[in-house]
Amino acid sequence: MAEPSLDIRQPLLDSLLAGLIALVVFGPIVGVVLDGYSFHLESSRVAWIVGAVMLGRFLLSLFLHSAGGRGWLQRLEGGGAGVQVLPPEHRSHLRWLLPLVLLAAVVFPFFAGKYLLTVVILGLIYVLLGLGLNIVVGLAGLLDLGYVAFYAIGAYGLALGYEYLGLGFWSVLPLAALMAALAGALLGFPVLRMHGDYLAIVTLGFGEIIRLVLNNWLSFTGGPNGMSVPAPTFLGLEFGRRARDGGVPFHEFFGIAYNPNLKFLFIYVVLLLTVLLVLYVKGRLVRMPIGRAWEALREDEIACRAMGLNHVLVKLSAFMLGASTAGLAGVFFASYQGFVNPTSFTFFESALILAIVVLGGMGSTLGVVLAAFMLTVAPELLRSFADYRVLLFGMLMVLMMIWRPRGLIRISRRGFARRPGVAP
């Protein structure tokens, strides 16, 4: 044959194999139904499932063997490389998207109800967390499994600061970033010499220590009962219908109608500004020598040592910056919930944030933002599928590993153009 026509044998084999696997997997689970002390067999249900799997596999295989399918597969796989270097004059054709997204972000609260608003706030909090962890894991390549500890420090910073020192949202916001950064340094010092699995274990332990302390120090943190968090204020004005202690609430001061969503609107605005600020700072840092040093550390630590890079400084700065971002996120989370307790800071949270970074593409800012929304907002919007959430999540991960092993958005950098006089 001159032209390689559609080969039917391979798809048939694939589908047979898939059917066999489906039989093994579903046979005992679906086919054998317990009935009191005995059981009965449901072979027709198994047959349906296996048939569906085989048909699906056959069609998929057929498609992938056709010319169009092959091209599609190739496009998905792209180059095997990690980082794209774009020419200096490259302008992304998604440029027009940015103002559009910003506009949407500004207009959005006027139309959104309370529920949607809270969902988006949660999404933005995870964007913040993802961006922070992205510095540690994505850029510096230090696998941190206890990242949630810094998030907890931020959240409890607000709760404890209010309880014992009478601090409010605004004073805690910078303090929490600072405290989390200090905790990051505290964790950073002992793990300076570690990498890979050992680092992961130590950071995992750190995360658990913080959570267990919060959980068990009953007299100080309230333990599992948690603590209440004050509502945020704006220039001392409260967002409630009536202010405490005879103050003037926000809506009366500005002469607008009372809106029960005001608190969330306020959090949304401040959070959005913070995310934009963090995005900007991160964008700058990556282009500075310190950002390059982080990536160099990820790529080849021995080369960094041979070059006399101050790896103490590089690692600590990555840990501290990542931690302080999580501290900020914690403060927002606490004000948004109005209550904190240790169950919000389990290892599962760390894993979720790590999944955001990995799914988004290690080191890629845009990817992390997208992935954060995908993993937090999508489950909320798909409430009706709540039972299948974890299944969907798993399928998504598997598909990603097959077709996008480097994450949603591959990290890309613009090549350098000659710049006039750069300050040291």
Next chain:
Amino acid sequence: MSVPLLEFRAVDLHYGPIQALRQVSLHVDEGETVSLIGANGAGKSSLLMSIFGQPRPSAGQILYRGEDITRKSAHHVASSGVAQSPEGRRVFPDMSVEENLLMGTIPIGMAHADEDLGRMFELFPRLRERRNQRAMTLSGGEQQMLAIARALMSRPKLLLLDEPSLGLAPIVVRQIFQILRELASGGMTLFLVEQNANHALRLSDRGYVMVNGQIRLSGSGEELLGDPEVRSAYLGGH
């Protein structure tokens, strides 16, 4: 006599119970090209890395321009004018050529970055062609050039080279050594660690031969090239 640029005084170095260097003393004067040759595992790379304190010597002193740097941190040494092109090149694979070069400026800051980039592209025209390419896509020889250029970006007074000929085709090795010769004639002080004794000794003013962590022989490049022991051990003996 003036103070040597780099001096080892009776340096011992241990990896746990294993002794890698025994009472090593050597010196490199300003403007000189000195090579250290020896077989695999003789301790050559350990000696070079010990200048950056990784690992630190267990006894003895390392002096740079008369200053004791035995206990100084790696970045202190790097910013005071020592740069290294490490064994196996170790360029950053996912970074572009230009980013790799900019990594080299970290010890001294970005003040001369643009000027030095221009200089490196002059010295290595191949790198200019590939400036926005990722380093992993370069050939071995180009990666070696990049590693040398990266080291030169910190404006070193002393350039340490660990096996620049490792894994390269003979013709590429000749190119690399030609570049090193140009650097040396431009006044750069080179300290070269090599297994390729023939090339290294021909380039060098002086040489040391290391065996099992000890300096066995020393002398001018030509002396060593003619030495029967060196010939039989490192030059394929005839």
